[in-house]
Amino acid sequence: MSNASNHSSLAYHELEINSRDNLSTLQSHILAEQQKHPGSTGSLSWILSAISLSTKVIASKVRRARLQDVLGSAGSENVQGETQQKLDVIANETLLRCLGGRGGVAVVASEENEQPVVIQRASGHGERYCVLFDPLDGSSNIDTCGGVGTIFSILRYEDGEPEQAILQPGSKQVAAGYVLYGSSTVLVMTLGQGVSMFVLDPTIGAFLRVAESLRIPDTQKVYSCNEGNRPTFEPGYQKYLDWAQQNGYSTRYSGTMVADVHRILVKGGVFLYPPTKKAPDGKLRLMYEANPMGMIIEQAGGKACAGKQRILDIAPKTLHQRTTVVLGSTAEVEHVLRHL
Ligand code: AHG
Ligand code: MN
Ligand code: MN
Numbered sequence: 201m202s203n204a205s206n207h208s209s210l211a212y213h214e215l216e217i218n219s220r221d222n223l224s225t226l227q228s229h230i231l232a233e234q235q236k237h238p239g240s241t242g243s244l245s246w247i248l249s250a251i252s253l254s255t256k257v258i259a260s261k262v263r264r265a266r267l268q269d270v271l272g273s274a275g276s277e278n279v280q281g282e283t284q285q286k287l288d289v290i291a292n293e294t295l296l297r298c299l300g301g302r303g304g305v306a307v308v309a310s311e312e313n314e315q316p317v318v319i320q321r322a323s324g325h326g327e328r329y330c331v332l333f334d335p336l337d338g339s340s341n342i343d344t345c346g347g348v349g350t351i352f353s354i355l356r357y358e359d360g361e362p363e364q365a366i367l368q369p370g371s372k373q374v375a376a377g378y379v380l381y382g383s384s385t386v387l388v389m390t391l392g393q394g395v396s397m398f399v400l401d402p403t404i405g406a407f408l409r410v411a412e413s414l415r416i417p418d419t420q421k422v423y424s425c426n427e428g429n430r431p432t433f434e435p436g437y438q439k440y441l442d443w444a445q446q447n448g449y450s451t452r453y454s455g456t457m458v459a460d461v462h463r464i465l466v467k468g469g470v471f472l473y474p475p476t477k478k479a480p481d482g483k484l485r486l487m488y489e490a491n492p493m494g495m496i497i498e499q500a501g502g503k504a505c506a507g508k509q510r511i512l513d514i515a516p517k518t519l520h521q522r523t524t525v526v527l528g529s530t531a532e533v534e535h536v537l538r539h540l
Pocket of ligand 1: 282311334336337338339340426455456457458483
């Protein structure tokens with residue numbers, strides 16, 4: 201083989217590697233998405249970058265929680281009457297401080313605040329958004345080094361009183377996602393056209409894209425559910441669990457929705473939190489837990505239901521309302537639904 205042909209095959213090989221393994225940060229991904237919408241003001245990009253910054257700060261606090269003595273309860277309760285962990289409060293303040301300074305944010309709403317916080321009313325100039333979040337999901341797992349997460353949902357703010365303007369069905373979300381602070385920090389996001397996944401490289405302080413157009417497996421014999429509540433489930437859910445156990449299913453449940461749903465997104469299966477005696481409407485919150493996770497799962501080709509109804513079609517009545525959740529691989533969700 202001549203030198204020349206050697207050289208050209210090397211160049212071709214390099215080109216192949218480059219086009220396959222292009223490095224993209226979350227920031228460059230967001231800018232590339234923005235360029236697809238020439239009329240865009242960039243407001244949504246600013247908001248997503250505030251979320252990225254907040255979650256990097258939260259990741260670092262989570263990693264050093266024991267060293268900095270911020271484990272355990274803050275000695276207060278949130279609007280749900282649940283004990284707030286110190287890190288719930290820290291994560292909430294971090295998100296509020298990062299989002300509070302961004303022009304496109306009209307109103308933010310959090311699991312930890314009874315009322316939405318109005319940042320800026322619609323002015324007619326530029327796009328305005330409502331940003332909803334669960335600052336720290338699964339926070340009771342923090343003391344035992346378990347995975348925890350942040351969930352976010354972004355809606356357009358047209359006009360009207362913020363408390364009412366925010367009450368839109370999940371199908372109106374313009375973006376949704378979560379960050380899992382697990383063995384690595386993973387950000388999963390959709391802007392309504394597929395799902396992308398990023399991993400935080402702590403040595404350079406940036407989220408790097410590791411997957412695009414993520415698809416959930418259609419089927420997998422795994423269910424994720426708190427079976428301690430089984431005696432008070434409606435009969436349909438109990439019949440489903442009997443069927444699954446007779447058909448060789450495995451169970452995986454951590455008590456952090458973000459961690460359990462992330463596993464299902466990557467490996468397949470079904471996550472369910474049915475109504476119980478203690479939580480007759482279900483435990484999980486519609487607007488900042490079920491809607492964003494439901495949008496991610498649907499965008500990845502799965503299904504997200506509240507009993508027989510599609511989660512994203514539910515018209516919310518209150519900010520903190522709860523819902524039943526059944527979501528995951530299409531075939532697995534359908535197995536649950538046919539028993540109801
Ligand atoms: P949060 O920590 O934000 O209150 O959420 C906890 C949620 C969710 O992450 C999880 O799926 C569920 O509560 C676990 O509830 P059980 O302990 O009742 O199983
Ligand atoms: Mn939660
Ligand atoms: Mn929470």
